[in-house]
Amino acid sequence: MKLILRSAIFLLFILSGTRSEGQSTAEDTVHITLNGAWERANTFSKEIQLKNIDNQIGMEDLRQAKSQWLPHVGTNAHYGKLANIPVFEDGILETPTYIPIHDHTTYEAGIEAEFNLYSGHKNHIAIQKAETKTELLQYLKSESVSDIHYKVAELYLSIQRSTAFVKLIEQDVNRNKKRLEQIQQLYNNGVILKSDLLRAQLQLSQQETNLLRMNNNLNISKQQLNIILGFDDHHPLIPIDDIAMNLGELKQAYQNYIQIAMSTSHYEKMAEAHIKLSELDEKNLKADKLPRISLFGEYSYSFPQIMLYPYANAPYALGVGGIRISYNISSLYHDKHKENAASLTVDRQRLVKAQTEEKLRTEINKAYKRLNEDLTEIEVATLNIEQAQENDRIINETYFNQLALITDLLEADTQLLKAQFDLINSQISARLHYYQLLRLTGQL
Structure with a gap:
C-alpha cells in the first residue's frame, strides 16, 4: 500500500513538473489594457531603451561643452x-x-x-549646439515612443480582431456541423441531391481551414506583442479593452489637428532643431574670423x-x-566656401521644414478622411448584420422546406459572416486611424 502511495505521489510530481515546463498556467495569463501595454512598452521596448541611452550621451556631451569654460x-x-x-x-x-x-x-x-x-563666442555656440542636439535627441525619443505606441496598438488590435474572428468562425463551424447533420439526414431520406451534401461539406472544410489561419494570425501577433512588452514569446496575453470605441466624441475638427501638429508634432520640432543647428554651424564659421583673447x-x-x-x-x-x-589671418580666404555651404545648408533645412509641414498636412488629411469613412462603414456594417441575420433565418427555413437552393443557403451564411467581419474590421480600422492622427500630432 505504501509503495502504491509513493508511486502515485511521484507520478503526480512528474506530471505537475511537465505542465509547468510545457504549458502556462491560468495564473500566468496577463489581462492587459492598451494603456497598460503602452506603459510596459515604455520600459521594455529595446528601441526606447536605445533612445534613452542616446539622451544620456547627449547630456554628457552638453556637460562636456560647458566644461570648456573652465581654465585649461x-x-x-x-x-x-x-x-x-x-x-x-x-x-x-x-x-x-x-x-x-x-x-x-x-x-x-x-x-x-x-x-x-x-574667442568669437565659440564656447557659447558649442553649448548652444549641444543643447539643441539634446533637444533633438529628446524629440527623436518622443517620435520612437509614438511609433512604438502605434505598433503596440496595431498588434493589440490585431489580437482583438483575430480573437473575434476565431470566435465567429468557431460559432459558424459549430453551426455548419449541426446543419450538415440535417442535410445528411435529408440526403439519406432521398430528399436532396448528393451535390447539396458535398457543397455543405466543402464549406465546412473551408471554414475549418480559415479557423486554422486565424489562429495562426493570432499567435503571430501575440508573439510580436510579447517581445515588445518584454514577455516570453508564447506568454498568454489577453487584451481586455472593448473593440468598439466611441470615436465620434473624441474626434476633433480637421483644422484643430493641423494646428496641434504645427505646435506639438515631433516631426515639426525636429525640423526646427535641424534649422537651429545649421544656423549655429554658420555662426561658428564666422567666429573663426574673430580674434582670440x-x-x-x-x-x-x-x-x-x-x-x-x-x-x-x-x-x-x-x-x-x-x-x-x-588671430588666424588665413581664415579670411580659407573659410569662404565653407561659409557659403553653411548658408545654403540653412536654406535647405528651412525648405525641409516646409516640406515636412506639407507632408504632415497630407497625412493628417488622409487619416482624418479614412476615420470618417470608417465611422460611416461601422453604421452600415451594423445595419448589414441585422439584414444578413434576418436573411439567413429566412433562407434557412425555406431551404429545409425545399423552397430554396443549397447555393442560397450557403450564400446567406457567407453574407452573415462577412457582415460580422466587416463590422470588426471597420471598428479596428477606425481606432487605428484615430491613433495615427494622435501620432502625427505628437499626442500618442
Missing part, C-alpha cells in the same frame, strides 16, 4: 643629456672647437594655465640656466603671466 591647465617635464656643442669658427668645412660642458644633464618641469576671455600663466623649474645671459650651470625657476591675443 597642463604640466610638462623632461630629462635628458646635452651633447657637446661644436662651434665652427672657420666655417663648417673646418674642424670645430667645442664649448666645454661640465654637466651634460638637462631637465625641466613646469605648469601652464590658460583662461579664454574671448585669453589669460595665460606659466611657471617652470629648469637646469641649466640658458634662458638669460650670462648663462649659469645651475637650476633656475621662471614664471610668466599675461594676456595673449591671436
Whole structure:
C-alpha cells in the first residue's frame, strides 16, 4: 500500500513538473489594457531603451561643452643629456672647437594655465549646439515612443480582431456541423441531391481551414506583442479593452489637428532643431574670423640656466603671466566656401521644414478622411448584420422546406459572416486611424 502511495505521489510530481515546463498556467495569463501595454512598452521596448541611452550621451556631451569654460591647465617635464656643442669658427668645412660642458644633464618641469576671455563666442555656440542636439535627441525619443505606441496598438488590435474572428468562425463551424447533420439526414431520406451534401461539406472544410489561419494570425501577433512588452514569446496575453470605441466624441475638427501638429508634432520640432543647428554651424564659421583673447600663466623649474645671459650651470625657476591675443589671418580666404555651404545648408533645412509641414498636412488629411469613412462603414456594417441575420433565418427555413437552393443557403451564411467581419474590421480600422492622427500630432 505504501509503495502504491509513493508511486502515485511521484507520478503526480512528474506530471505537475511537465505542465509547468510545457504549458502556462491560468495564473500566468496577463489581462492587459492598451494603456497598460503602452506603459510596459515604455520600459521594455529595446528601441526606447536605445533612445534613452542616446539622451544620456547627449547630456554628457552638453556637460562636456560647458566644461570648456573652465581654465585649461597642463604640466610638462623632461630629462635628458646635452651633447657637446661644436662651434665652427672657420666655417663648417673646418674642424670645430667645442664649448666645454661640465654637466651634460638637462631637465625641466613646469605648469601652464590658460583662461579664454574671448574667442568669437565659440564656447557659447558649442553649448548652444549641444543643447539643441539634446533637444533633438529628446524629440527623436518622443517620435520612437509614438511609433512604438502605434505598433503596440496595431498588434493589440490585431489580437482583438483575430480573437473575434476565431470566435465567429468557431460559432459558424459549430453551426455548419449541426446543419450538415440535417442535410445528411435529408440526403439519406432521398430528399436532396448528393451535390447539396458535398457543397455543405466543402464549406465546412473551408471554414475549418480559415479557423486554422486565424489562429495562426493570432499567435503571430501575440508573439510580436510579447517581445515588445518584454514577455516570453508564447506568454498568454489577453487584451481586455472593448473593440468598439466611441470615436465620434473624441474626434476633433480637421483644422484643430493641423494646428496641434504645427505646435506639438515631433516631426515639426525636429525640423526646427535641424534649422537651429545649421544656423549655429554658420555662426561658428564666422567666429573663426574673430580674434582670440585669453589669460595665460606659466611657471617652470629648469637646469641649466640658458634662458638669460650670462648663462649659469645651475637650476633656475621662471614664471610668466599675461594676456595673449591671436588671430588666424588665413581664415579670411580659407573659410569662404565653407561659409557659403553653411548658408545654403540653412536654406535647405528651412525648405525641409516646409516640406515636412506639407507632408504632415497630407497625412493628417488622409487619416482624418479614412476615420470618417470608417465611422460611416461601422453604421452600415451594423445595419448589414441585422439584414444578413434576418436573411439567413429566412433562407434557412425555406431551404429545409425545399423552397430554396443549397447555393442560397450557403450564400446567406457567407453574407452573415462577412457582415460580422466587416463590422470588426471597420471598428479596428477606425481606432487605428484615430491613433495615427494622435501620432502625427505628437499626442500618442
